[in-house]
Amino acid sequence: MPTRTIIEPFRIKSVEPIHWTRREDRERFLREAHYNLFLLPADDVLIDLLSDSGTGAMSTYQWGAIQEGDESYAGSRSYIRFRDSVQSIFGYKHVIPTHQGRAAERILFSTMVKPGDVVPNNTHFDTTRANVEAVGAEALDLVIAEGRRPGLIHPFKGNMDVAALDETIARIGQRRIPLVMLTVTNNSGGGQPVSMENARQVSQLCRRHGIPLYFDACRFAENSYFIKLREPGYREKTPKQIAQEMFSLGDGCTMSAKKDGLANIGGFLCTNDDVLAQQEENLLILTEGFPTYGGLAGRDLEAVAVGLQEACDEDYLRYRIASTAYLGNHLSERGIPIVLPVGGHAVYLDARAFVPHIPIEQFPGVALAAELYLEGGIRSSEIGTLMFGKAAKMDMVRLAIPRRTYTQSHIDFVIEVVLEAWKNRDRVRGLRLTYEPPFLRHFTARLEPV
Numbered sequence: 138m139p140t141r142t143i144i145e146p147f148r149i150k151s152v153e154p155i156h157w158t159r160r161e162d163r164e165r166f167l168r169e170a171h172y173n174l175f176l177l178p179a180d181d182v183l184i185d186l187l188s189d190s191g192t193g194a195m196s197t198y199q200w201g202a203i204q205e206g207d208e209s210y211a212g213s214r215s216y217i218r219f220r221d222s223v224q225s226i227f228g229y230k231h232v233i234p235t236h237q238g239r240a241a242e243r244i245l246f247s248t249m250v251k252p253g254d255v256v257p258n259n260t261h262f263d264t265t266r267a268n269v270e271a272v273g274a275e276a277l278d279l280v281i282a283e284g285r286r287p288g289l290i291h292p293f294k295g296n297m298d299v300a301a302l303d304e305t306i307a308r309i310g311q312r313r314i315p316l317v318m319l320t321v322t323n324n325s326g327g328g329q330p331v332s333m334e335n336a337r338q339v340s341q342l343c344r345r346h347g348i349p350l351y352f353d354a355c356r357f358a359e360n361s362y363f364i365k366l367r368e369p370g371y372r373e374k375t376p377k378q379i380a381q382e383m384f385s386l387g388d389g390c391t392m393s394a395k396k397d398g399l400a401n402i403g404g405f406l407c408t409n410d411d412v413l414a415q416q417e418e419n420l421l422i423l424t425e426g427f428p429t430y431g432g433l434a435g436r437d438l439e440a441v442a443v444g445l446q447e448a449c450d451e452d453y454l455r456y457r458i459a460s461t462a463y464l465g466n467h468l469s470e471r472g473i474p475i476v477l478p479v480g481g482h483a484v485y486l487d488a489r490a491f492v493p494h495i496p497i498e499q500f501p502g503v504a505l506a507a508e509l510y511l512e513g514g515i516r517s518s519e520i521g522t523l524m525f526g527k528a529a530k531m532d533m534v535r536l537a538i539p540r541r542t543y544t545q546s547h548i549d550f551v552i553e554v555v556l557e558a559w560k561n562r563d564r565v566r567g568l569r570l571t572y573e574p575p576f577l578r579h580f581t582a583r584l585e586p587v
């Protein structure tokens with residue numbers, strides 16, 4: 138029987154209660170958190186869409202594998218399973234485990250990048266940008282122009298502007314560009330995918346100039362599924378085959394397994410370069426741990442080994458992409474300004490269009506995120522001026538969907554809350570900073586209403 142409804146491809150075996158709060162309490166919680174939702178206790182949140190990172194539900198197979206974790210200090214059997222699982226998808230020679238994505242980034246950039254260098258990317262995520270800048274280099278965003286226009290429909294808004302990359306290499310010189318990165322999907326650009334054709338062009342350009350290409354692979358499975366749906370020639374391929382083809386175009390990757398590793402913690406750094414791998418492992422030993430565990434327990438390695446394969450499952454990806462689109466399309470149909478088309482892991486509200494009366498210096502995204510919390514206890518995150526300062530091209534509120542965690546009725550509730558906030562949008566007020574740390578300020582900044 139052909140059916141229209143795409144269902145969750147799982148049933149629920151274990152539940153975690155969530156808590157209602159009263160509006161007057163949320164007003165107080167918000168004040169106590171200095172209007173920064175990162176500073177709220179999670180128990181005061183009803184539906185937590187702050188991040189899709191490490192917040193998903195693991196499968197029975199993952200929990201089963203956790204019991205088999207080998208906690209040997211060196212040469213753990215769990216590392217072998219982890220490495221084999223990573224290599225079956227990514228294909229790189231060296232697989233270096235790390236506790237999460239940013240540890241892989243720090244090790245990669247500390248090894249390859251020096252002060253004065255430039256690292257182009259379609260769009261650097263916050264930790265990537267901060268880790269490039271921490272070694273004294275410049276993080277350059279070169280996403281295509283369409284990727285900076287929230288309402289514009291384009292199948293691959295995460296694509297790199299290849300002409301701009303070519304021009305950058307000509308202007309700066311290959312010697313000051315130690316690597317190029319491609320983030321799949323492009324988180325800061327709205328969770329938008331990168332096409333295989335674009336990755337191929339970027340790869341060819343990099344190879345012509347002898348510049349290594351690294352993928353920021355956090356959401357590689359979602360990106361692969363978008364390619365299957367949208368790019369000619371890929372309909373018959375599996376998401377795993379598509380991922381294998383994409384990674385064959387590069388020289389390595391960084392990965393946060395908290396996303397498409399379907400794990401609560403973990404990450405890795407891959408490279409084909411023997412000399413670099415040795416330097417990276419030396420740094421790993423200094424700060425993360427021995428190269429067969431890299432800051433993770435054996436059980437974590439097992440969860441990632443299983444999760445990476447599950448993330449490539451087509452039933453899972455069909456549900457994943459459809460359920461994110463369900464939220465986005467319901468909002469868009471009712472006139473809410475969002476980034477279109479809907480991305481893989483999140484719906485991004487266009488805060489500059491939602492609350493146009495709030496000037497950019499008064500953080501419209503943070504103000505709107507605070508309003509959604511007040512309205513319905515929903516936690517979201519700003520991706521905009523608080524996160525990126527003057528480098529922000531858009532101000533967005535990201536409703537990130539944890540994997541396999543919330544049901545359709547939770548999402549229906551979120552839709553209701555956003556519509557209520559839309560009705561009352563004129564009353565949302567801007568915010569000003571009362572404290573900011575020296576880097577990655579959005580995590581711990583404090584604000585107050587203007």
Ligand SMILES: Cc1ncc(COP(=O)(O)O)c(C=O)c1O
Pocket residue numbers: 190237238239240262264265320324325353355393394395404
């Ligand atoms: C595109 C991208 N790169 C890197 C990271 C960093 O990963 P982690 O949070 O595991 O350090 C994230 C996390 O959200 C991300 O979305």
